[in-house]
Amino acid sequence: MAVAEPENAPRRRADAIRNQEAIVEAATEVLAEQGTAVDVREIARRSGVGMGTLYRHFPKKEDLIRTVLRQDFSKWAESARQAAIGAEDPWAALTGFYEQALTGYARHRVIVENFALTWSDPDLEGIQQLRLVIEELRAGAADLLRPGVTTEDLLLLLVSLGHAVQLTDECRPLMWNRLLRISLDGLRADHGEPLPVAHRSRSK
Amino acid sequence: MAVAEPENAPRRRADAIRNQEAIVEAATEVLAEQGTAVDVREIARRSGVGMGTLYRHFPKKEDLIRTVLRQDFSKWAESARQAAIGAEDPWAALTGFYEQALTGYARHRVIVENFALTWSDPDLEGIQQLRLVIEELRAGAADLLRPGVTTEDLLLLLVSLGHAVQLTDECRPLMWNRLLRISLDGLRADHGEPLPVAHRSRSK
Amino acid sequence: MAVAEPENAPRRRADAIRNQEAIVEAATEVLAEQGTAVDVREIARRSGVGMGTLYRHFPKKEDLIRTVLRQDFSKWAESARQAAIGAEDPWAALTGFYEQALTGYARHRVIVENFALTWSDPDLEGIQQLRLVIEELRAGAADLLRPGVTTEDLLLLLVSLGHAVQLTDECRPLMWNRLLRISLDGLRADHGEPLPVAHRSRSK
């Protein structure tokens, strides 16, 4: 039961697939190490393919970066989702989700470096999936959350704390745990004041 | 308030100072517009000085960026501090401080782009001053804060929310207000659980 | 009219021939549109064959270009020849030949781009055929031509005017007609002066 492929897709790409994977893998590594400023040749070198091959698969450097971003994002989001699944109760699910997500965040430099992009990229299905997961968690814990907390709030909180993780990862690992606790407490139902109204999107 | 200069400094600093100021001013502008990827020539051009002069004052591009960063940072922090000063009560002071700081954050692209640098730069006095301000606010509102909240927590919260501001500034301005409210509520004294222990800084 | 093939040629040429024809056809199209700078892949794509097949038939890009050039050249020359055939008198034949040839010239980009090549290529039978045609026309109109006019003169005149056609095709179509008239008048017998001596070909 392999992943369904379009019937009309061309066959015969065993090595092409292997190469593409090697490129993405190498790119993931290199981007994590050096950020988006890397020389494309370094990626080609580590992939063990020539420049032409790399550019056959990814006509622009940015195409490659996007691909890595999406994949990295998906993996990251999925691991966080898994952490939520095994939880005992809805609140533990939410908490576990954040903990897992944030724990892995610092390792995903591409995500970090491009979150502004990620955030506003409508093509990036990953973020939609993440939204769905969060929405589920929110719905499950609705009784425990203060009224008015939206999925967007929870998503933005995640990203916001992610930044804190990144900053403190080197010098104060786990310090972000305290912020997380504070934020989660702030999300609880026992806060009487409603949240301010979120302004709607400016344009488009 | 001027920076102390060595007594035995050579004369003829008049135009040198004027140049340096022009450079920093132009750099502030340009960096805000285009980020750190700008061509140094653009800065020289807008300053009205030659490349040689620019490099006499700032031997590396990064030196200039740092300088702008410090100054920008100071201005930003100061405006937030002022917002706290006029407040009616300690809690309003803390709230006002965050609001002012975050409102201006998105406009300070250099700060945003370099906060990781800022954060860990021991030479950057600006962050120390900011710490002092926050420490004062924390001390003033100590009774209202849950036990164990440190100045570092408050500082990290600021940076963390700053990131949220940056991400939502274009498409959802003021959405960050909701996160701020949530976090501030989480900081309140009426939460029974103590915060987890912050791990100590890793030895370099 | 088909090109003679060696008797002992291997069988199974059916699809090979079909492929070769498809390649040449596509190449003719593409070269006309984009000139010799086209990517070989574009030709392969339009031919519906793979790169390997293309290179099996034409080991170098230039081989393919040459082939197209020859074929294009032949067609062009033949159409001009036909125009001469139906003429009432020898002079009209000559005139009609030039008019037809020049009218079609601008559409034959490969010829235009490679005439220097064409001109000096001893392998290019096309130019020989063209010479033969012109020679016939010249012989037929010998009485009307000034003494000393050679076939080479007439051929060079054709190419020379062809260049004029190319230059004016876009902005001043048919302006070349005036040049043609001038030249043809200059070729007439009623000019007393003999032509200057043409230097012999330099030994390679």
Place this chain on the structure above:
Amino acid sequence: MAVAEPENAPRRRADAIRNQEAIVEAATEVLAEQGTAVDVREIARRSGVGMGTLYRHFPKKEDLIRTVLRQDFSKWAESARQAAIGAEDPWAALTGFYEQALTGYARHRVIVENFALTWSDPDLEGIQQLRLVIEELRAGAADLLRPGVTTEDLLLLLVSLGHAVQLTDECRPLMWNRLLRISLDGLRADHGEPLPVAHRSRSK
């Protein structure tokens, strides 16, 4: 009485001028040898300047080519003009002009390679100057020319013959002289038939 320079032009460019000249000189050489397909680095190398310098003076490769084209064109046109000046009578002037122009034509590969560009480039003052020269020659020899011959005709004839020169320069030098004679004879007044009407420019 040096060439007037704008008063507000910046001074201090002794070496810059020297470099620019060196670049243009080298480019002229290289372009004559290898055509416009040369590697820009080759030009830089021969100029004795770095890539940066070359690109400071000519931000795009085409800018450099254009510059060479213009200069080459001007020199060429000027030498032809000079040949006309010393002539005994108007017809000799016209003849001498063509002879000189065509004699030098083959050496100007950039012109040849780009004449289509040259021809339609309204910024290229060179072609305007050439038009003026030809117009003068035409006016001077008006009595000797068949009625209706325009400056544009004479210009196009020049370019057209230029192409013939280029083609025969290697293998049959001076063969073009015969074509020139033919054409000039065709231009003479003693041809009764008027020339066909030149169609006006299509657009713009």
Place this chain on the structure above:
DNA sequence: TATGAATGAGACTTCATTCAT
């Protein structure tokens, strides 16, 4: 000392040709 021209290592990308499948 101030100027801005010069430097040149590299960045991204293309494409004729080869070769594994």
Place this chain on the structure above:
DNA sequence: TATGAATGAAGTCTCATTCAT
């Protein structure tokens, strides 16, 4: 044998930094 993926040497252009004037 046909396919089209792989190759990698070029090619154009940028920009932080140095240096002659």
